[in-house]
Amino acid sequence: MSEQFDLVIIGSGPGGYVAAIRASQLGQKVAIVERERLGGICLNWGCIPTKALLRSSEIKHYLDHASAYGLSAGAVGFDLVQVTERSRKVANQLNAGVKGLMKKNKVTVVEGVATLASATSVKVGERTLVAKNVIVATGARARELPHLKADGERVWTYRHALVPPAMPTELLVIGSGAIGVEFASFYNDMGAKVTIVEMLERILPVEDEEVSAFVEKSLKKQGMDIRTKASVEKLEVKADGVTATINGEAHRFSHVIVAIGIAPNSENLGLEALGVKLDRGHIVTDEWGRTNVPGLWAIGDVTGAPWLAHKASHEGIVAVEKIAEAPHAHPMDKSNIPGCTYSRPQVASVGLTEAKAKAAGHEVKVGRFPYIGNGKAIALGETEGFIKTVFDAKTGALLGAHLVGAEVTELIQGYVIARQCEATEAELMATIFPHPTLSEMMHESVLDAYGRVIHM
Incomplete structure (x- = not known):
């Protein structure tokens, strides 16, 4: 027995859940499918908990330099478990908030893994959700090194770095985009000796050259070792640490964070069988979020750069307003998307x-x-x-x-x-x-x- 909706959304991250709310406001009967937690990566394992961690390191930094403000704080210690638990509480609070928003806006939440039976039919376990339109908002995941998978003990992705099993003493961060630089900033302020390795000529390579140079100089002044035009050729993981071969030289670290980009969650959805156009795994869309298959739309990280939560949210609104033929619908203009890095x-x-x-x-x-x-x-x-x-x-x-x-x-x-x-x-x-x-x-x-x- 199929369930009928106006719109089914696969994925409840900042693109999916915002699209669901806007569609409901426009009178659509909406279902949203989520395989993990409402709010997606951004709310649970990305934007929000990382900012909670960075707030802790920011406060520690100020306490460490209290004398600059005429204050005396003494030696500042920290409990890593409590620091990470606070970030998880923040994420959990917002997860509960999204649940409340779904209920308030009468959005049907379906838990499970979705596959596309057709452009307008979604299978979730034994359930079949049929709709006039389907939006794919499945996001992305951390891209890993081909020669070494993250183990959560010594080699981390951003998810492991949010709930570290131990405080790094010597930390290697591979990649200097926003994710890499933010984690480098957090762990450096918490007392780790941090090394950043970047293959390109400068860190934060998408930013203006003057900004990149300024940040690199600042991070070096804070004690970080930054190596540009460098690559990690080999990682040897042992019980007591990791040996990384960087441009032919061996260096020892206690832990490694791999921040070399993200990979779209476009596999196992049934996209290929429907003939959906992909570009290196990303779903190709027009400025409204339409794919080449009628009735099927896509938004957020699964559609490609820039991989930003606010971009996904706006794309969700753009797509839904086009679907509902709202009089104020407008196409996406990527030239006005701001980018932010929350380092110090x-x-x-x-x-x-x-x-x-x-x-x-x-x-x-x-x-x-x-x-x-x-x-x-x-x-x-x-x-x-x-x-x-x-x-x-x-x-x-x-x-x-x-x-x-x-x-x-x-x-x-x-x-x-x-x-x-x-x-x-x-x-x-x-x-x-x-x-x-x-x-x-x-x-x-x-x-x-x-x-x-x-x-x-």
């Missing part, structure tokens, strides 16, 4: 880097403003960082913004809104920013691009 210092960006703007043929005007020139930053004791803005010299369009420093992951949204509203330098320069705030640097960077900076 934080990194945030949106739009084109200076190099990419020039490569695209733009004549550019570039503005910069340092944290050391901002009163609030000095008062906070957070003088490390800068804000960089890139404008089209002919039109005044904001092509990109690149921030590094304290709380830039909160500041970046101002530039995202500016790009979404197609603001030019004229509107940004005429905007009044409150004082004293870190956001004043956003204004000063714009002014600097046009020779009008005040405090530098």
Whole structure:
């Protein structure tokens, strides 16, 4: 006996559960299928628990440097079990919140592994869910080294690093994207000796070159060993540690985190049998989330870069509003997706880097403003960082913004809104920013691009 719905969503991560809520708001009868925990990787094993861990290491960092604020904290210790338990409690609280949202919005939650019997029919155990449309939101998982699988003891993926069996003493992080740098930052602040290995020429390779260079210098100052244009050729795991061969030289570590990217969860769904177009395992979609098979849609990490929770959520809304033929439906614009790295210092960006703007043929005007020139930053004791803005010299369009420093992951949204509203330098320069705030640097960077900076 089949169960009838307007929409069935496979996967309840930030793409799937947000799509389910929006579809319900638009009058759709919705079912969502989840094989593990509501909220997906982001809420349970990614975005949220990592930020809880980073908050603990941030507080420890401040306590370790209490004297800089005229305070005395003494020697600061920590209980790793309690630190990780706090992060799990945060994740569990939000998992319960998603359950509440599904109930509130009358979304039918089906637990189990889904397979596609057709583009509009989903099998979950003995149940068959039939719908006018199906959205695949199955996300992705950590990509592992081909010559060595993570064991959870000495070699970790991000999931193991969130619930470590022991505190690393010498930690090797393979990969310097957001995940790798965030874990490196956490464990370094908690007392581990950290080494980062990156195959490319610089860490955080998707960021603006100036930002990457600044972060590398900062992390080295914090005591990290960073090796770019390097590769791990061999890992030998023993009971007491790991020996890694890096560019022909052997080095010993207590633990290793593999952060070399992610692989889409597109296997065993029945996609190939339906003729769904894939690109290296990622489901190919148009700007609305449609696949090449009528009635079948896909959103989030399973569709490819950028692999970001907020991108998945927005794609879910875009797809659902198109399905429901909502009058305000709009296609996805990936150029306005912000990226954030929650290391110390934080990194945030949106739009084109200076190099990419020039490569695209733009004549550019570039503005910069340092944290050391901002009163609030000095008062906070957070003088490390800068804000960089890139404008089209002919039109005044904001092509990109690149921030590094304290709380830039909160500041970046101002530039995202500016790009979404197609603001030019004229509107940004005429905007009044409150004082004293870190956001004043956003204004000063714009002014600097046009020779009008005040405090530098």
